[in-house]
Amino acid sequence: MTVALMALALSMDAFSISVGIGLLGLRYKRIVLVSATVGFFHMIMPVVGIIIGRLLSEYMGALAFFIGGSGLIVLGMQMIISSVKKEPSSLFSPIGTGLVVFAMSVSMDSLSLGLTLGVLGVNTWLISTFFGVASAFFTGLGLMIGKKAGYWLGTGGEWIGGFVLLIFGVKMILTPF
Template identity: 50%
Template sequence: MDIAAMVGEFVTLFIMAFALGMDAFSVGLGMGLIKLRLKQIFSIGLTIGIFHMWMPLLGMVIGGLLSEQFGVIATYVGGGLLLLLGLQMIISSFKDSDDRIVTPIGFGLFIFALSVSLDSFSVGLSLGIYGAKTIMVILMFGVVSMILSWVGLLLGRKVQTWLGSYSEALGGSILLAFGVKLLFPI
């Protein structure tokens, strides 16, 4: 493979990684509207990056064996998880207590990271059929989504201080809208 082809593949994968990472950015922006410490933001971004590495890897491995229909199912599961997170944030914004069904800690972080990385599984299925370079794909997807998650979370944290008590409802609305978008593509 010559240099031009390698650069072309790198640019193509970067664009794909950026597009997939924008999901993590958008959801991170919404999740950043709840009060998070910098340590939590770091671990959320790192976890999302790891999920964006192993989900496409899993998709690439399975890609040659399964049909594209499985990728559609993964998108619906991700949309459902985002709906759950968004509704939970909106409901908890109207309560005085800080009790949440799902928080970006422990199992909630797993759910959060899974919901934003399921689309990378679908892309991994396609890339597995295409025969893309596995190491370059998983590194690119992981690093880009991690950085975009951090940017979204930090920006959400900044906006949260401006919006005060309305920020969590806004964040939940963003997650809810993104879940609806995944479930009902236009």
């Protein structure tokens, strides 16, 4: 359940950004391609982070829970802060290089979270599968909402995702006590 909620939280930034991109009126074939690409990057990035985190965990021992929880808190705060900022985002075409840049940028939090989770020794394939599937689904959903309804939910989804990560970070720090 915790992994599923983390996957949901991480998917909210891709969802909120996708709502805005959906305003471009993408065709359904492009929506599937963008969703699959974001899902793929959300699967790969935490694996890289988990591998690095596991290497670090051998040297950190008891500090792993504190470091892991702190990482989640920082990620959650970054998501909340970026959702509150009123800066306009630039539009781009999610094709070719633009698609890869988009997918990588919304997957960077998965890399960071993977690093945090790797320190704690979690199941790599379970995490990456949940993150990838959830991100692909919510990216597609965001693109469809943006296509159909407009920009009415964009930043709210990112705020909710950040809040969930923040709660998990505090819970993780308090786990040893």
